Ligand SMILES: Cc1cc2nc3c(=O)[nH]c(=O)nc-3n(C[C@H](O)[C@H](O)[C@H](O)COP(=O)(O)OP(=O)(O)OC[C@H]3O[C@@H](n4cnc5c(N)ncnc54)[C@H](O)[C@@H]3O)c2cc1C
């Protein structure tokens with residue numbers, strides 16, 4: 001069985017409810033997106049029970065990520081593919097999906113594992129776009145996978161939203177979006193692994209391999225642009241202060257209506 | 263003429279007023295032809311609200327039907343050339359929109375909360391970080407926009423005053439989509455990280471935390487707590503907000519008798535609006551609030567709930 005995890009390093013300092021998943025080294029791009037850590041953790045769990053499973057991890061990033069890639073290789077990934085090229089900088093999610101799709105062309109896979117949410121909390125955009133480019137299914141917000149039923153041809157998973165839990169059977173190839181709530185974690189490298197040379201398992205790809213024209217990638221290919229950015233600054237707000245009397249109730253009620261909450 | 267398309271959540275089978283309002287904002291004062299795609303549901307109910315309503319047969323209403331729906335919308339886009347396609351920011355919409363944008367090579371603009379049209383351009387306002395930073399986005403010349411809406415920020419002001427034409431198009435559905443829903447059950451383990459509204463209890467509420475539940479229900483939200491109540495064994499740890507609890511990002515956070523220790527505040531950066539109810543207007547959390555109510559938290563919660571109920575009853579009379 002061949003699994004590919006697509007993984008996004010996030011700048012350290014992004015808050016999450018879990019402890020950092022990867023032993024942090026002194027690199028700027030030190031952490032994994034917590035959903036992605038669950039995705040890799042799941043793939044490695046499958047491999048632990050079925051050692052013939054091939055787990056490749058694919059990372060597209062401009063930041064230094066070699067140390068992170070080595071750590072992922074040390075906990076059991078067969079290969080970590082690092083895609084990097086300055087041309088790709090400033091790409092939007094669709095362009096990134098195109099880059100990843102091209103990198104996957106030469107590789108066989110049964111299932112692609114990704115995250116469900118952006119670190120900002122919204123729904124992830126890249127995995128469904130990749131699914132569309134590859135013309136395969138995409139199922140995100142997965143909170144559990146039936147490990148015994150997981151095979152090269154499909155899986156049974158449970159997804160959740162605020163209101164419902166849904167159980168699905170999915171045929172492969174497909175992209176499964178895991179949630180950190182699935183509880184899968186990246187293992188820590190064993191002591192004897194920690195200094196092992198894993199460089200032969202790190203594969204670097206750049207535009208010589210993927211051959212995009214400059215206008216096909218980067219900011220030049222983006223179909224939208226940010227005109228202005230308003231940084232939120234809570235400290236500057238002067239709150240309205242009311243008493244807990246009938247007038248206060250009236251004010252808060254009005255405020256909730258105005259904000260569309262009521 | 264410019265054209266805008268709205269796509270309703272298939273499982274709900276109706277075009278919600280916020281989609282219509284967003285379409286109106288997109289049109290501005292310029293001439294614009296509005297379309298709705300109805301894949302399951304009642305096309306006739308939209309009479310008067312839009313210029314054109316297109317019905318297509320769909321192989322289902324859930325995620326299993328999304329790839330087929332994407333093909334149907336793409337075919338419609340080839341026929342009419344939409345400048346903007348709007349859908350709800352639900353889980354379903356957030357799965358449909360990126361696939362559609364990839365298919366028709368459109369700009370994807372998620373979780374939009376405001377659309378403004380000027381003579382030269384149209385601009386989309388969206389939240390881009392957990393801290394509430396906002397960005398104004400424009401599409402590049404000629405690129406259509408595929409937009410999801412932040413829930414409940416557009417409220418309708420229009421009237422059903424149009425002459426609607428109804429069209430039928432063939433579905434682009436495949437038989438077996440490769441995803442089968444086996445079971446659907448209510449999610450009983452609600453997670454405070456999913457909540458739109460949190461009514462959060464601190465030491466100032468104490469054992470009366472259960473008395474906040476009716477207000478949380480009325481606001482469509484959940485009850486959460488500070489660590490003080492978790493430590494005292496009054497609240498379960500899964501509803502604790504804070505550095506050693508959960509990071510939350512609700513649209514409204516009502517801090518009821520919560521002081522605002524740094525370990526609590528650390529998990530609130532994503533809260534859009536904060537209302538503090540505290541006997542002490544100088545509690546640190548109050549300085550981060552949009553509104554501070556000075557007084558007893560539980561009593562205020564009950565008064566506010568009574569007001570909400572009264573208004574609802576008046577509205578249905
Ligand atoms: C390592 C570490 C991690 C921590 N992690 C967390 C965490 O994850 N989450 C967390 O919450 N805390 C955390 N804390 C604890 C934190 O420092 C505070 O002790 C805790 O948040 C206090 O909770 P509180 O505001 O509810 O209580 P208090 O500090 O006792 O504040 C009670 C507030 O209620 C007001 N009040 C009193 N009576 C009323 C009334 N009748 N009506 C209205 N208001 C009233 C008071 O004016 C006061 O502001 C952590 C601490 C440490 C050291």
Ligand SMILES: Nc1ncnc2c1ncn2[C@@H]1O[C@H](COP(=O)(O)O)[C@@H](O)[C@H]1O
Pocket residue numbers: 006007008009033035036058059060061093096113114115116117118119123124125126127
């Ligand atoms: N640069 C990237 N390299 C590899 N995977 C990515 C990348 N960007 C996004 N992903 C995948 O898409 C998911 C959501 O990312 P995003 O939409 O960028 O927040 C992540 O959890 C990853 O699985």
